[in-house]
Amino acid sequence: MWDELVELGVVAEQSERWSRDVRELLDVDGAAPAPSPAGLAAQLRPYQLQGYQWLSVLWDAGLGGVLADDMGLGKTLQALALVCRAKAAGELTAPMLVVAPTSVVSNWAREAERFAPGLAVRVVTATGRKLGMPLAEMVDGADLVVTSYTLLRLGEEDYLALPWSGLVLDEAQFVKNHQAKTYAAARRLPARFKLAITGTPVENNLMDLWAMLSIVAPGLFPSPQRFTEHYRIPIEKAGDPEVLAALRRRIRPLMRRRTKEQVAAELPPKQEQVLEVVLNPRHRKIYDTHLQRERRKVLGLVDDLQQHRFTIFRSLTLLRQLALDASLVDDEYAGVRSSKADAFLEHLQEVVAEGHRALVFSSFTGFLGTVRAQLDAAGLPYAYLDGSTRDRQQRIEEFRDGRAPVFLISLKAGGFGLNLTEADYVYVLDPWWNPAAEAQAVDRAHRIGQDKTVMVYRLVAADTIEQKVVALQARKRDLFARVLDDDSGALSGQLTADDIRGLFT
Template identity: 60%
Template sequence: MENNLMELWSLLSVTAPGLFASPTAFTDYFRKPIESGSAPERLATLRRRIKPVMLRRTKQQVAVDLPPKQEQAMVLDLSSKHRKIYDTRLARERQKVLGLLGDWEKNRFQVFRSLSMLRQLSLHAALVDSSHNAVNSAKVDYLAEQLPALVDEGHSSLVFSQFTGFLDIVRAHLEAAGIPYSYLDGSMTAKQRDAAIRRFTSGVTQVFLISLKAGGFGLNLTEADYCFVCDPWWNPAAEAQAVDRAHRIGQQRPVNVYRLVSADTIEERVVRLQDRKRALFDAVVDDGEMFGSALNAEDIREMLA
């Protein structure tokens, strides 16, 4: 369950037909009051209703010998030039998006296009305008410092981003430094994918650059003991799945996870949104699955405030 509470209703409509009358009734009586925080008693009622039909076993319960996982958010300041570019574009996009929110359903695609652009701009200015290629990126500088040091110390790292353009920039820095790496994105064939994985798992490379959507599921990469999540995703479950490529049964070393966040950008708002949604839906299943509830117009306004 990754997107919203209606996924819970869909599952229960199959596994426990009749538990809830209809999706409309579930939305009106449970989803809306719970998500707005206006009726805590509805949350308690929902938990009582689903308890007899929900059995959950966490990784911590079934893999008691799994080494610890340390997670840390690294909040990085944009360079002065990067900051000026970001703030200028933010002012323009904020005005445009707030105007589009009056008809949220009709303008959803345009809104998300603007948000995606701001998220890319938080990573590197050149992702939005190639003429800014010489503008320093705090995240690229951080990775360019950390990855070679970790390789020298015998560690292996996974680097996740949703934007392949950003991974391409990191690739160029690794090549300039003479550091071998593996690379995986959704455009690769099965043969190319398998070859990239083998190079990493066999120790030929100690850095694996992975597109979050391509590598978030189905990979066993316990050779890695460091993970860098370069940009926050709307849905925290997607990030957790990516990190669990390394932190899973078979891992022999503690896993260190660094989430890179650009200070005073839309990324900080996305992280706050993640935290709020995570807390809400964890409460529904008693510290259970993470739901990255679908964005609504009010969420967008908050991120652009």
């Protein structure tokens, strides 16, 4: 896919334009900060105003960027403020296109209606063929068009054929794979201004960050191979402090990141704790038996990881399921109690009895089924959400209005796009390889609007693969912190001309 973009001239043309436009930022120190825009029905917090002003500088220069504020700090509002400013200035000569995960599309429509009622918004919910109407007709007269990553990929040619004032990629980790069609569609879309919005610009490795920057700032690091050689390998493998400092210096003008600790002093604390669960004897014996078998299999294949990746991943997934509930792997174990489900229920009953409300996440819908059966038996009301849930909003309202004090959510379906500050307890029933996915889930409750201390419990089965997953998370979390969350606050301060000059060194 990358070779195709190079061959078509997309990479060279975008890189040249980016290098030309970035020089306009060199007199940034003399620019007056943009006032809060007309048409925005919200009072921006000081850090949101600074974020909007930074976006305005980029917009005026025709440059893109990455808004990487912590989850729950109002990134959508800052982007809407920019659209309001562009409309008030008569600069929306074509619509602004927002691309988001399917589950977040409706949230953009609600936020726009609430905070930017003067914008003409169109939500694209299906392909033009399915709706029986061309995309151009659907978006005619719109200021803001919201669609999903799936629809952008499926209808790429339709989107590429239309003019756009700008492109906003929400939850931009969805384009982290530069070899995927969704990435290519975002890269090729004709828009002078492109903005990536994400609380997790680095999920797995530094190529996630490169992919986003290559879309919004295509001339910064034009080649993935050179970025790997000059930055990724020295930082990830050797921890080279000079290369790390150089990377931070180069991305600083085009990335804005503020953490909750820096800007939301009124946000109550978040207390996190690991609850270690000891498997009962029958559960333990089943797990150990399968562990020996899968270990022999994986160790025989791991030398050729690429060739056997699927088989190895299947073995790891099997062990993760066994650590939760043996019956997820084989119905013959249906009579074996799930140690983790029992421990969770015991903890949850006490929390609910004290009047608290809880979000409960698992990456396995099968295990959520086990938990549902136990809640039903205990007479505890709950709401449930996974990828197959049709009446998503109704389930959300059941929890919000108090009819259900417990909300069971699959990590994939509810890890983003939800604002559930009614909860003050969060349970993560199984650790996922990627700490960013867990952080996204936890921050459904710990975000602006929360007025209670949020208690986070991660349940980990002792002496199982889950403890290895937690160790892997720690290494990934360390990479994220070293690149983005340095103590100097370099990615949260005001932009200077020296920062801009750093783009050329």
